[in-house]
Amino acid sequence: MSILSKTILSPTSGFIAEAGFTHSLTPARNCTFGCTYCYVPTMGIYGGLKPEDWRHWGQFTTFKTNAPELLRRQLRANQVIYCSPLVDPYQPAEESQKLMPNILHELMAHPPRICVIQTRGPLIVRDLEPLLELSRRTTLRVSFSLTTNREAVRKLYEPHCATLDCRLKAIHILRQAGITTFATLAPLLPCDPEELAGIALDETDNDIIGDALHVRSIKPRGATTREAAFRISQKHGFAEWLDAEFQAEVVERIGRVVRHAGRRFATGPEGFRWLAQ
Numbered sequence: 001m002s003i004l005s006k007t008i009l010s011p012t013s014g015f016i017a018e019a020g021f022t023h024s025l026t027p028a029r030n031c032t033f034g035c036t037y038c039y040v041p042t043m044g045i046y047g048g049l050k051p052e053d054w055r056h057w058g059q060f061t062t063f064k065t066n067a068p069e070l071l072r073r074q075l076r077a078n079q080v081i082y083c084s085p086l087v088d089p090y091q092p093a094e095e096s097q098k099l100m101p102n103i104l105h106e107l108m109a110h111p112p113r114i115c116v117i118q119t120r121g122p123l124i125v126r127d128l129e130p131l132l133e134l135s136r137r138t139t140l141r142v143s144f145s146l147t148t149n150r151e152a153v154r155k156l157y158e159p160h161c162a163t164l165d166c167r168l169k170a171i172h173i174l175r176q177a178g179i180t181t182f183a184t185l186a187p188l189l190p191c192d193p194e195e196l197a198g199i200a201l202d203e204t205d206n207d208i209i210g211d212a213l214h215v216r217s218i219k220p221r222g223a224t225t226r227e228a229a230f231r232i233s234q235k236h237g238f239a240e241w242l243d244a245e246f247q248a249e250v251v252e253r254i255g256r257v258v259r260h261a262g263r264r265f266a267t268g269p270e271g272f273r274w275l276a277q
């Protein structure tokens, strides 16, 4: 589906603003990766989402087909842009929609100060050429989500996402081409923390960013992990991964491995700030 949107860049608030981003760029409403833990549909109506989006999360998407024209008018040289806190720009439906190449073209023509693309979609390598061109004109960073080192866990929580191997291959291609690429361990699904940290260290040469699954005990208000992921965790014996103390221990274990390798590891806005600086 497609719509003509009124706006494409939104001034940031909350987590992303705290990290230092001035604007978010969201090319679609709803995300066909449909991850079971996705916090976006728990926000209610936000960022142009409609009730049918968050009630049927992942089942369809609606592209903002006039995004390039809107960008032409709204882009400014001092913006620090995060694409996107509400959808994956390289979600499966983008393969046929092909909106991102046109968006990248506008970013090239009117480069913001910093542009970060957050994705878990290997489809991003399709756009290697425009990404490279954009990286010559501004600071471009790709933040690639790695959530677990265990394929069986990945299939449970994010069945429509690419395998770990496919994601690592995409990171490798981006990095070989010279695109600054971060591994973002977010959200941290059940995994072997040391092994996941080792993979992130091997595949990238930047500091490592992470974030635990959002839980109400440490995040009393706002968006949180959605019900489907809680059910999966209970059913498969992973309930402790939603316990704040257990999560803190996992974060500490990853941090220890990363620091031992001479790099930094941080979660939340502290980690995401490394993308926005």
Ligand code: SF4
Pocket (backbone or CB within 6 Å): 031, 032, 033, 034, 035, 037, 038, 039, 040, 058, 085, 086, 087, 088, 120
């Ligand atoms: S890729 Fe991101 S935005 Fe899309 S469903 Fe998964 S967590 Fe949500």
